[in-house]
Amino acid sequence: MPKKSLCGEYGRCLVEMGEKYPELVALEADLKESTQSIQFQQAFPQRHIEVGVAEQNMVGIAAGLALGGKLPVTHSFACFTSMRACEHIRTTVAYPRLNVKFVATHAGISAGSAGTTHHAIEDIAIMRSIPNMTVLAPGDAREIRQSIEAALNHQGPVYIRLATGDVEDVYGDSENFSIGRATELRKGSDVTIITTGTMMHAGVMAADKLKKDYGIEARVLQMASIKPIDRQAIIKAALDTGYIITIEEHNVLGGLGGAVSEIVAETGKAKVRRIGIKDRFSGTGSAAWIRQEEGLTIDEIINQTRAFLGKDEK
Amino acid sequence: MRKISDNRTDELKQITDKARKLMVEALICAGCGHPGGAFSCIDILVALYFEVMNIDPGNPFRSDRDRFILSKGHSSVALYTALHLAGFIDLKTLLSFRQDNSLLCGHPDASKVPGVEANTGSLGHGLSVGVGLALAGKMNNDSYRVFVLMGDGETQEGSIWEAAMSASHYKLDNLIGIIDRNKIQIDGPTEKIMALEPYKDKWEAFGWKVREINGHNLQEIIMVLKAAPFVKGKPSLAIANTVKGKGISFMENNHEWHGRPLKGEHAEIARRETKSVN
Ligand SMILES: Cc1ncc(C[n+]2csc(CCOP(=O)(O)OP(=O)(O)O)c2C)c(N)n1
Numbered sequence: 001m002p003k004k005s006l007c008g009e010y011g012r013c014l015v016e017m018g019e020k021y022p023e024l025v026a027l028e029a030d031l032k033e034s035t036q037s038i039q040f041q042q043a044f045p046q047r048h049i050e051v052g053v054a055e056q057n058m059v060g061i062a063a064g065l066a067l068g069g070k071l072p073v074t075h076s077f078a079c080f081t082s083m084r085a086c087e088h089i090r091t092t093v094a095y096p097r098l099n100v101k102f103v104a105t106h107a108g109i110s111a112g113s114a115g116t117t118h119h120a121i122e123d124i125a126i127m128r129s130i131p132n133m134t135v136l137a138p139g140d141a142r143e144i145r146q147s148i149e150a151a152l153n154h155q156g157p158v159y160i161r162l163a164t165g166d167v168e169d170v171y172g173d174s175e176n177f178s179i180g181r182a183t184e185l186r187k188g189s190d191v192t193i194i195t196t197g198t199m200m201h202a203g204v205m206a207a208d209k210l211k212k213d214y215g216i217e218a219r220v221l222q223m224a225s226i227k228p229i230d231r232q233a234i235i236k237a238a239l240d241t242g243y244i245i246t247i248e249e250h251n252v253l254g255g256l257g258g259a260v261s262e263i264v265a266e267t268g269k270a271k272v273r274r275i276g277i278k279d280r281f282s283g284t285g286s287a288a289w290i291r292q293e294e295g296l297t298i299d300e301i302i303n304q305t306r307a308f309l310g311k312d313e314k
Numbered sequence: 315m316r317k318i319s320d321n322r323t324d325e326l327k328q329i330t331d332k333a334r335k336l337m338v339e340a341l342i343c344a345g346c347g348h349p350g351g352a353f354s355c356i357d358i359l360v361a362l363y364f365e366v367m368n369i370d371p372g373n374p375f376r377s378d379r380d381r382f383i384l385s386k387g388h389s390s391v392a393l394y395t396a397l398h399l400a401g402f403i404d405l406k407t408l409l410s411f412r413q414d415n416s417l418l419c420g421h422p423d424a425s426k427v428p429g430v431e432a433n434t435g436s437l438g439h440g441l442s443v444g445v446g447l448a449l450a451g452k453m454n455n456d457s458y459r460v461f462v463l464m465g466d467g468e469t470q471e472g473s474i475w476e477a478a479m480s481a482s483h484y485k486l487d488n489l490i491g492i493i494d495r496n497k498i499q500i501d502g503p504t505e506k507i508m509a510l511e512p513y514k515d516k517w518e519a520f521g522w523k524v525r526e527i528n529g530h531n532l533q534e535i536i537m538v539l540k541a542a543p544f545v546k547g548k549p550s551l552a553i554a555n556t557v558k559g560k561g562i563s564f565m566e567n568n569h570e571w572h573g574r575p576l577k578g579e580h581a582e583i584a585r586r587e588t589k590s591v592n
Pocket of ligand 1 (some may be wrong): 084
């Protein structure tokens, strides 16, 4: 299957949204080709506000635009959005529940050898701990489109976490995203694999191999809506399968694994294993190399799943 | 201030030629990285590491060393190349730039590379660190000076101006800021993206003594930076007028070469244009 550029797909989607929502204004902080807000700028030059290298100012301006009746969408890398401008997002936007959307690209370690300054392995934890905030992490073209439209229709702040890079489609025509709901990508009763963002691809591939090679039936839930999270789907997975594995391109602390564990702990009905960045800053290398180092690969998910279920005897 | 000799200027010119050639190789090996801003600041780095700063590659942590902070951390390939030529890191390490398991990250990590003083790459951080180092120097009665190189686009970050205010408040005349004023950022010309002018006036209003220099004229860079502090009791700022991508024809003044991979035909042209030295 051909791969698609996630940011490119996002940029096209934003142009369509621009037609549909005349109040939509895009803000950019000197990364318009990377974030692909350039597509919106070309289509609607009057509604694209370039602030230069000034992410905190961008968030403040977005707050003012929202107060003035506009529908602002900010653009920068996830690291600079969630961390440089963090308090501006929390106090100026989220506290009064202003209608600002934050598109945060190059999330996780997808910026590869640019290194830790350009990675965001903390952003889910930060953003989901802010009251009033909605946190979305879509992982393929269809899910991006649906989550962007859902975010624009939602009244209040939304953080949308995107990776850079090309990915294959996972969603079929029948799979649909909505805020607060998990998307079931595979049925199964032995174990549940919960993914977010682009990790859904590896999750699905691992599940297919687990079934074919080892007879293990894994349910796969894509949790693109990290906050609000689908409590019911998680509790059901705990009761039905007893084992839950979370996979995220984020620190194992405080992200998807944290969110799922919080809910599972309340039920006491399942064991959880978290796969993610092992609470450390990565070494230098390509995104693929870092994923290998952190066990964020199909093979490692399979190994971890088998070990977790006690089915890894040779 | 005495002029440096013509012989020495020629030697330094050869070092900058060699540096450009090595940067081309390192960028080609990496297959990614940020060429434009590296070529605009390499002459300044060579001047600093070979003439201006008191450093000791054999003892990179000597307490009286002058400190250099590359606040525009994306120009790391220029810093690594200067560190290599000055004797801090070997050629093999330099050519491992940005590759799997390399010590040389796209944005410099001080914990991995001798001679790197601060972890930069998120723009707008370096000047504050420089203020702290300069304050510590004053408190400890140390004689070292602190040099901080910033991008002009970088100074759109508010944190730069917070640092600028504190530097003059504390009369840090052991702090020297340098701006790589190539007038280009990622999305286009600085004056079109978010105007900086009247730039010199802004820095002066923040209490800095400012000099403008040609950032590709080694004599001028060295004379002016050696003369710092420009006045006693104030931080010094050199606005270095530069050309983004300087030395590589297709990169010069072209914002598209801010962060584009150097490969294929472009790699060959860049090699040809820098091959004069060995
Ligand atoms: C806080 C932050 N925001 C955004 C970026 C992405 N970025 C890297 S370089 C750059 C432009 C910098 O322009 P300038 O300082 O003029 O650099 P130069 O032309 O000297 O390379 C931007 C926006 C970053 N590294 N850090």
